[in-house]
Amino acid sequence: xxxxxxxxxxxASASTTIxxxxxxxxxxxxxxxxxxxxxxxxxxxxVEREQNEPAFHERWEARVFSFMAATFASGACRNVDQFRHxxxxxxPRAYLTHGYYGRWLGGFENLLVESGVLERxxxxxxxxxxxxxxxxxxxxxxxxxxxxxxNGPMAPxxxxxxxxxxxxxxxxxxxxxxxxVPGHTRLPAYxxxxxxxxxxxxxxxxxxxxxxxxxxxxxQHLYTVAFSGRELWGEDSRLRLVVYVDLFEPYLNPxxx
Amino acid sequence: xxxxxxxxxxxxAIESLLIEKGxxxxxxxxxxxxxxxxxxxxxxxxxxxxRAWVDPEFKDELLRDGAKAIEAFQFxxxxxxxxxxxxxTGDVHNVVVCTLCSCYPWAVLGLPPRWYKDPAYRxxxxxxxxxxxxxxxxxLGDDVEIRVWDSSAEIRYMVLPERxxxxxxxxxxxxxxxxxxxxxxxxxxxxx
Numbered sequence: 001x002x003x004x005x006x007x008x009x010x011x012a013s014a015s016t017t018i019x020x021x022x023x024x025x026x027x028x029x030x031x032x033x034x035x036x037x038x039x040x041x042x043x044x045x046x047v048e049r050e051q052n053e054p055a056f057h058e059r060w061e062a063r064v065f066s067f068m069a070a071t072f073a074s075g076a077c078r079n080v081d082q083f084r085h086x087x088x089x090x091x092p093r094a095y096l097t098h099g100y101y102g103r104w105l106g107g108f109e110n111l112l113v114e115s116g117v118l119e120r121x122x123x124x125x126x127x128x129x130x131x132x133x134x135x136x137x138x139x140x141x142x143x144x145x146x147x148x149x150x151n152g153p154m155a156p157x158x159x160x161x162x163x164x165x166x167x168x169x170x171x172x173x174x175x176x177x178x179x180x181v182p183g184h185t186r187l188p189a190y191x192x193x194x195x196x197x198x199x200x201x202x203x204x205x206x207x208x209x210x211x212x213x214x215x216x217x218x219x220q221h222l223y224t225v226a227f228s229g230r231e232l233w234g235e236d237s238r239l240r241l242v243v244y245v246d247l248f249e250p251y252l253n254p255x256x257x
Numbered sequence: 258x259x260x261x262x263x264x265x266x267x268x269x270a271i272e273s274l275l276i277e278k279g280x281x282x283x284x285x286x287x288x289x290x291x292x293x294x295x296x297x298x299x300x301x302x303x304x305x306x307x308r309a310w311v312d313p314e315f316k317d318e319l320l321r322d323g324a325k326a327i328e329a330f331q332f333x334x335x336x337x338x339x340x341x342x343x344x345x346t347g348d349v350h351n352v353v354v355c356t357l358c359s360c361y362p363w364a365v366l367g368l369p370p371r372w373y374k375d376p377a378y379r380x381x382x383x384x385x386x387x388x389x390x391x392x393x394x395x396x397l398g399d400d401v402e403i404r405v406w407d408s409s410a411e412i413r414y415m416v417l418p419e420r421x422x423x424x425x426x427x428x429x430x431x432x433x434x435x436x437x438x439x440x441x442x443x444x445x446x447x448x449x
Binding site for chain 1: 261262263264265266267268269270271272273274275278280281285286288289290293294296338339341354356357358359368370371372374375376377378379380381383384385386387389392393399400401402403404405406407408409410411412
């Protein structure tokens, strides 16, 4: 049965392959192993720094920042998890090279086009009018089957009361989910299938995996889990290294002591 | 022909469309620039650190419940629901990251520097923090435990750096001027 999300298209949101196991398909639900999940990847070289950075290096960055209010006010975006996922879905080459505000630009455009506030064609046309080369890499890849996020947050902030008790306690050994999932998640790939120790309990919080896709806040217990460097990276890891990751209860399974 | 990068032109195009739809005005960009130029940046965090250095009770409270401890300071510039402050000692060095995006304790440190948000830092600090810290000029002995805090949810982290030696005679305000943003991210040690 043909899945329209896997169809080939000639426009900018068509399939492109970026290396083994990294095919990118259209469809908000189909994103897996997004480029944004950068922890532990090697090869990016030295960290480049500058002194006394301004808040915005170029005026266009502030311009992009200013789209935040409009994107939320128009209903194109309803919650921060949806916003983060919109950024995760941009073209991976743009993600790595367009900078922070270039990523925001792609994310906002995804949301504005998917919600019908703006049309892709009119953005393209107007950008061409301003003199952009027609072959310029565009970050945005609006989904043809976007999530419908109907409502905004139920309450200020993201912490939520949970009646049910936490499943895990401090000191518990836990094993994280072994595989990636389509869609938004806050379990980094480097911490999948790993054995860690719960070091803190943080009560209930809005669950991003659900909230980003308009499936409701579905609050979950949140934990800080500690992983040794050896567990994450193998024998070559620095000996005295501990990585702490804040993880939701559905990402965790008990491990026999 | 414009010398702006294509992203700049696309941003202008989107802005012009949003203006036509009444969702934004042509003043909004300047308002944003103004707002962010006026922010106090990491001064809030520096005040917390300086207070913790001089007041042991406050330090305990800060380490136990960061968000509660900062209530008394009434910082503006963003709600922080849960702030966890982690302490550097001779045996433990903490450093903060958000590998998945760029979550950062805005309320106490202001806007993050560009390197914090970019792939090189996000990818390497969880895997080879000692090498990244070396690039920042921080050399740690093998016996020092490095703790990397990946801000993967809404908890925000800040480092309480060690107080530099030779500062016993400084008052709280003077101490606050010594505290840098980078020391509160964990990529700098104060006092050399």
